[in-house]
Structures are given as structure tokens and as C-alpha cells.
Amino acid sequence: MFRLSSEDMARRVAEDIPDGSYVNLxxxxxxxxxxxxxxxxxxxxxxxxGILGVGPAPKPGEENTNLINAGKxxxxxxxxxxxxxxAESFAMMRGGHLDIAVLGAFQVAENGDLANWATNEDRFPxxxxxxxxxxxxxxxxxxxxxxxxxxxxxxxxxxxxFPLTGMGVVSRxxxxxxxxxxxxxxxxxxxxxxxxxxEEVQSLTEARLLPxxxx
Amino acid sequence: MIDKxxxxxxEAVMDIPHGASVMIGGFGSSGIPLGLIEAxxxxxxxxxxxxxxxxxxxxxxxxSLLRDGLVRKIVCxxxxxxxxxxxxxxxxxxxxxxxxxxxxxxxxxxxxAGAGIGGFLTPTGYGTKLAEGKETRVIDGKGYVLEMxxxxxxxxxxxxxxxxxxxxxxxxxxRNFNPMMAMAAPLSIAEVKxxxxxxxxxxxxxxxxxxxxxxxxxxxxxxxxx
Numbered sequence: 001m002f003r004l005s006s007e008d009m010a011r012r013v014a015e016d017i018p019d020g021s022y023v024n025l026x027x028x029x030x031x032x033x034x035x036x037x038x039x040x041x042x043x044x045x046x047x048x049x050g051i052l053g054v055g056p057a058p059k060p061g062e063e064n065t066n067l068i069n070a071g072k073x074x075x076x077x078x079x080x081x082x083x084x085x086x087a088e089s090f091a092m093m094r095g096g097h098l099d100i101a102v103l104g105a106f107q108v109a110e111n112g113d114l115a116n117w118a119t120n121e122d123r124f125p126x127x128x129x130x131x132x133x134x135x136x137x138x139x140x141x142x143x144x145x146x147x148x149x150x151x152x153x154x155x156x157x158x159x160x161x162f163p164l165t166g167m168g169v170v171s172r173x174x175x176x177x178x179x180x181x182x183x184x185x186x187x188x189x190x191x192x193x194x195x196x197x198x199e200e201v202q203s204l205t206e207a208r209l210l211p212x213x214x215x
Numbered sequence: 216m217i218d219k220x221x222x223x224x225x226e227a228v229m230d231i232p233h234g235a236s237v238m239i240g241g242f243g244s245s246g247i248p249l250g251l252i253e254a255x256x257x258x259x260x261x262x263x264x265x266x267x268x269x270x271x272x273x274x275x276x277x278x279s280l281l282r283d284g285l286v287r288k289i290v291c292x293x294x295x296x297x298x299x300x301x302x303x304x305x306x307x308x309x310x311x312x313x314x315x316x317x318x319x320x321x322x323x324x325x326x327x328a329g330a331g332i333g334g335f336l337t338p339t340g341y342g343t344k345l346a347e348g349k350e351t352r353v354i355d356g357k358g359y360v361l362e363m364x365x366x367x368x369x370x371x372x373x374x375x376x377x378x379x380x381x382x383x384x385x386x387x388x389x390r391n392f393n394p395m396m397a398m399a400a401p402l403s404i405a406e407v408k409x410x411x412x413x414x415x416x417x418x419x420x421x422x423x424x425x426x427x428x429x430x431x432x433x434x435x436x437x438x439x440x441x
Contacts, residue, residue, distance in 0.1 A: 049242040066389035072243035087326040090319025129293040133319035136338040167342040
């Protein structure tokens with residue numbers, strides 16, 4: 001099987017972020033997507049704590065402990081950016097004002113159900129943060145994740161077995177093997193990476209997949 | 216004559232009793248009233264219910280209240296962070312109860328408590344474990360969960376600057392939960408870097424009107440004895 005690196009997965013998601021969009025990137029791998037958005041696109045990043053127009057990390061010595069992103073990393077504000085309180089920030093999410101949210105996931109189901117905040121065998125106390133609000137609110141929800149677990153078990157399922165973050169919320173899934181769209185007919189493969197075949201990707205997916213439309 | 220200035224952090228939190236519920240502003244390292252929390256810790260009121268987005272990291276802030284066994288319950292969205300050792304330890308011991316609330320539901324519950332609203336229907340959490348046991352409704356084919364207002368006895372607020380009337384301006388993303396919490400408690404106490412003269416703050420820049428604030432204490436003039 002051909003598997004994209006994490007970096008190339010982030011690069012692939014960045015291709016699907018249109019010029020002029022308002023985007024929220026989740027903690028971890030989703031945050032890396034910003035590194036690969038082409039310079040000729042103007043994308044405005046939202047941070048749940050209350051920032052629009054999030055810029056890159058500050059130079060050493062110029063950090064402001066108040067100016068951090070959702071992942072608690074130091075950031076800067078781009079010209080045109082602004083600050084607001086947390087209730088207004090979540091009104092932007094819940095109210096459908098953000099064009100795209102990119103989140104990681106433990107599991108996605110064929111109906112677009114998302115599980116990304118807890119497993120059934122948590123060794124740690126639970127934490128949910130803004131994931132459930134983002135899931136229901138963004139106009140489009142992109143998931144970036146490995147196609148399978150480390151043990152090669154499918155993460156794209158008929159039904160999620162982990163606690164849900166949101167029901168029927170995922171629009172598109174970017175994995176290291178392929179890109180899939182959640183459609184009313186079911187999960188459709190829209191791109192296969194490298195030499196991967198539809199049958200190979202299906203064999204690592206529990207949900208039944210629909211082949212690319214032009215194949 | 217309205218003058219909400221108090222002379223010390225100690226004095227500002229002196230009357231917070233055992234068993235009180237306390238909202239604490241902040242998100243990660245941003246906009247946390249660390250001086251007020253330290254004064255509260257030294258004051259030794261225990262059995263507290265703390266309402267805040269996170270549960271503190273390292274040895275300071277909410278983590279120090281948890282370490283000293285002063286917290287009975289915590290209401291927050293993201294208690295676990297890199298370095299949230301005291302929360303994890305107390306939770307594992309069963310010494311602290313956790314009410315986990317999605318972040319936008321947390322800030323809106325606080326906001327409506329301050330705004331006099333009796334509840335709201337949100338799509339967030341519908342069909343998930345965090346909505347179990349809650350009233351739901353389907354409106355135009357979309358599912359919603361009924362969430363109730365969340366208030367507290369006290370609110371500890373962090374802002375950049377104030378005036379004697381308690382008007383507040385913030386620094387960058389430091390405002391986060393502070394403006395809503397200031398509204399949701401009958402006694403709101405703000406820790407600021409600087410208290411200016413009346414009229415010094417640009418009224419167009421004031422985010423929290425002084426009507427929501429009862430006490431202000433400046434880091435310039437105060438010193439917490441250890």
C-alpha cells in the first residue's frame with residue numbers, strides 16, 4: 001500500500017481550502033495544514049479562544065502569554081485580525097459562520113458520524129473542549145486521520161463504537177490512502193493516492209465504499 | 216461616590232466562604248487571574264466548586280487549589296492538558312467531581328446566566344454522551360439539547376486595565392471567558408495590571424462595563440504576603 005506522510009496529508013487538505021475562506025484548524029495534525037496553504041490564497045484562521053486572523057508563531061522573545069491558540073501555543077495576529085470573547089467565538093462556530101473546520105478523528109462512520117474526543121478505554125479523565133461545537137457548526141467539516149489504527153484496524157466504520165462528537169457532521173475524510181466524501185448514497189472515494197486501488201482501500205475500510213465516479 | 220478599588224488581593228477574596236462556587240476566567244495560560252487565585256488559596260476556603268475552561272497546569276492557578284485539596288467539584292470543558300498533574304491525581308483519587316461541558320455550551324451557559332435567560336437549545340452535543348439525561352427537541356429536522364444557565368457565587372476576572380468604576384479593557388486573547396463570567400456572579404472581582412483615573416479608558420475600547428464588576432485590584436499596588 002502507498003501511504004502519504006503526515007506532512008503530505010496536511011498538504012493535500014490545504015489544496016481543498018479555497019481562497020477567502022474562514023477556517024478553524026483543530027489541535028495537532030490539523031494545525032499543520034496552515035503550513036501548506038498556497039501563498040496566493042487569503043485564508044482567515046479562527047481560534048476558539050477568541051481570535052480571527054491568527055498569524056504564525058512569534059519570534060523568540062516576542063511571545064505574549066495572552067496571545068495563544070486553541071492548542072495553547074504562542075501565536076501572532078495578522079493585520080486585519082481581531083479579538084472577541086469566548087461566547088462570540090462559539091457563536092461563529094455554532095452559527096455556521098465558519099466555512100471549514102479541520103479535525104482529527106478516532107473513527108468516522110459512513111453516515112458522517114464523528115468520534116474524536118473519547119475512547120471506550122480511557123486511561124485519562126475525559127476532555128472535550130470545542131470539538132462538539134465545531135462539529136455541528138462549521139459549513140464543511142474535514143477530517144484528517146490515518147486510514148487505519150496502528151494495528152491496521154479500520155477507523156472508517158459502518159457505525160462508530162467510540163462515544164460520538166457529532167451525528168452526521170463529516171463532509172470529507174482525508175486519509176493517508178485516499179480522499180472520501182460523505183454523500184447521501186454513502187461514502188464515495190474521490191481520490192486514491194499513489195498506486196492504491198479501490199479494492200485495496202475497501203479492504204482496509206469496514207464501511208462499504210462507492211468507487212470514484214469517473215472510473 | 217463609586218470606588219471599587221480594594222487595596223490588596225487578600226482583601227479582595229477575604230469573604231469567599233467554604234463551599235462557595237467560583238468562576239475563574241482564563242484559557243490555557245491566557246487571561247488567568249493568578250494573583251486572586253493565589254490569594255484564595257492562602258485564604259484556605261475549601262470545598263469549592265470551580266468553574267473554568269481548564270483545570271490548571273503545573274503548580275500555579277487552579278492546579279494549586281487542587282493540590283491543596285480545596286476543590287470539591289470542577290466544571291470545565293478541557294481539564295486535561297500537558298502538565299495538568301494535580302487535576303489528574305485528584306480525579307483519579309475520586310477527590311474531585313468533574314462536570315464536563317462542551318466549550319461553547321460552557322461560555323453560553325455562563326453568558327445567559329448573566330443575561331437573565333432561563334435556558335437555551337443548542338445543537339452541540341445532540342446524540343452524544345454529554346447530552347444523556349437532558350431534554351431534547353427537534354426543530355425543522357435538527358436536534359437540539361436544552362442547556363441551563365450556569366452562575367456562581369463569585370467570579371475572579373483578569374483584565375489589562377480598569378478605572379475606579381470597574382470598567383475593563385483586555386489584552387489580546389486574554390478576554391476569553393472573563394466578560395461572561397463578570398456578568399454571571401453577584402460578586403465579581405477583577406485583577407488588572409493598572410487602574411487609571413475615571414475617563415482614562417477609551418469608552419470605545421471598554422469590553423466589560425463596570426456595572427458587572429464589584430471590586431478591582433491592581434497588580435501595581437498590591438503584594439501578597441506569603
